[in-house]
Amino acid sequence: MLKARSVLSGIKRRAQVGNLKMTMAKISFSSIPVIDISPLLESRSTPKVQENSNTRRVINEIDQACRNVGFFYVQGHGVPLDMMNQVRQLAHEFFTLSTDEKYKIKMSSASGWRGYQRVGENVTKGVSDMHEAIDFLQDYDGGDFPAFLHDHPLHGRNLWPETPTSFRPVCKEYLSAVQEAYCGKSCILAGGISLDLGKRIMQAISLALTGVHDSFEGSRAGSPFWLFRVIGYPPLERKITEVGCGEHTDYGLLTLVNQDEGIRALQVKNQAGEWIWADPVPGTFVVNIGDMLKIWSNGLYMPTVHRVLNDNSKYRVSVPYFYEPNFDALVKPLDSCKQVTGGESKFASVVYGEHLTKKVLNNFK
Numbered sequence: 001m002l003k004a005r006s007v008l009s010g011i012k013r014r015a016q017v018g019n020l021k022m023t024m025a026k027i028s029f030s031s032i033p034v035i036d037i038s039p040l041l042e043s044r045s046t047p048k049v050q051e052n053s054n055t056r057r058v059i060n061e062i063d064q065a066c067r068n069v070g071f072f073y074v075q076g077h078g079v080p081l082d083m084m085n086q087v088r089q090l091a092h093e094f095f096t097l098s099t100d101e102k103y104k105i106k107m108s109s110a111s112g113w114r115g116y117q118r119v120g121e122n123v124t125k126g127v128s129d130m131h132e133a134i135d136f137l138q139d140y141d142g143g144d145f146p147a148f149l150h151d152h153p154l155h156g157r158n159l160w161p162e163t164p165t166s167f168r169p170v171c172k173e174y175l176s177a178v179q180e181a182y183c184g185k186s187c188i189l190a191g192g193i194s195l196d197l198g199k200r201i202m203q204a205i206s207l208a209l210t211g212v213h214d215s216f217e218g219s220r221a222g223s224p225f226w227l228f229r230v231i232g233y234p235p236l237e238r239k240i241t242e243v244g245c246g247e248h249t250d251y252g253l254l255t256l257v258n259q260d261e262g263i264r265a266l267q268v269k270n271q272a273g274e275w276i277w278a279d280p281v282p283g284t285f286v287v288n289i290g291d292m293l294k295i296w297s298n299g300l301y302m303p304t305v306h307r308v309l310n311d312n313s314k315y316r317v318s319v320p321y322f323y324e325p326n327f328d329a330l331v332k333p334l335d336s337c338k339q340v341t342g343g344e345s346k347f348a349s350v351v352y353g354e355h356l357t358k359k360v361l362n363n364f365k
């Protein structure tokens, strides 16, 4: 077991622990850990790791989960339960509308691949996915990012449905709760604390991998790109082989999934190739790590293959939020991670935005 103290003592210690964990990572997982991250949010700015044994414990739990599972549930995250439920409820309402109504915000190249896709339109590894969705990507239509000049394929603004009328304001409030300083009326954390969940979890990961909290800030993920999907999975009444979402890993850093309660559909592949159910745990987000963390950690953290199989009689909604690197970040193995994995880069460098653009265009061509 990685002792809490080891997080504090820098890269040298991490080298020993890292090798041990690389060996341990070969053991197959059979369940997904639940981590209460409230200690990370209680410290006002950065996790005060030296002073707080609870924070150290959470960092270690996240580190273990990233090394051995690639998935974990987070509770104690501060996003009000009512708001999580309301976003999914509004998604259910939207998906019951007629196709004509839903097509008012139809996804196309004109919006930079933002908007609504009908069932079967999304493709994973050449196979149509049995889901419909609204895709939102950070609005970009120029501004400070040369990558988003007019002819960039992801140039565009989000398309918001007019029905249900509260869809847009509720989703916007939800996004601000997940992303940044938020203290709504029902905020469970007192004192106007900034949640910024992606950043807080990345600070914990940074401490675990590099010994300092801000390795993923600045030019790496200081201005994180984001995507947000509102997904509806019809019940599979016919063939069980028709998957809601085909097996894949996610593209970026962290995904935070808000999934319907009482419906088992998300599956995660363990090291032995078995599918482990990520059953809904009320009030939690399911968090998983993406391709960019594999590169930055030089394989210490591996994103885990997952898929969705809704072979239930009920319609299922899930709402993933994707916390990503800066669009123009050059992603290459961190020196401290290379040191504990044999000294060589195991993965080629990529520019995150190029990786994302390729993936998005591949889906919709």
Ligand SMILES: O=C(O)CCC(=O)C(=O)O
Binding pocket: 229, 231, 245, 250, 257, 259, 266, 306, 307, 308, 318, 319, 320
């Ligand atoms: O619906 C889910 O639970 C997960 C969806 C997913 O894996 C994704 O959108 O990347």
Ligand SMILES: [Fe+2]
Binding pocket: 248, 249, 250, 255, 306
């Ligand atoms: Fe995914």
